[in-house]
Structure formats: C-alpha cells, structure tokens
Amino acid sequence: MKSGLPVATDKAKLFAYxxxxxxxxxxxLADIRLRSVSNLVESVMAEEVARAEQEGLLPAPSEDSK
Structure with missing residues (x-):
C-alpha cells in the first residue's frame, strides 16, 4: 500500500538490509493486509519483543523504567 505522500512522525527510523x-x-503481504511496509514490519517487531519479554529474554516494560 503506497500513498507516495510524506508522513510526519515522531517515530525513530530503522534501516535494515x-x-x-x-x-x-x-x-x-503488506498490500494484502492493506498496511504500509513500515507498519507491517513494526507490528512484527513488536510481537517479537513482546514474546521475548514473556519468555524473560528482555525485561518487562515496567522493569525497563527502574
């Protein structure tokens, strides 16, 4: 899903090969799900981070702020 329009955001940029x-x-897949590639990749990364937090590989969000 490509709009071609610039989007103002306060999100950090992440580059990957x-x-x-x-x-x-x-x-x-992004086209099928009517999402931008950026949004799809962000949601997949968020799911992986949440899984790592549940498995104890990363501290839970409340523990990060300590």
Missing amino acids: VDPQLKAKIER
Missing part, C-alpha cells in the same frame, strides 16, 4: 525475495514478500 534484507534479501530481495524477502523484501518482495513483505511488500506483497
């Missing part, structure tokens, strides 16, 4: 085939699949 990925396999071209993986990039194409991510773009296709």
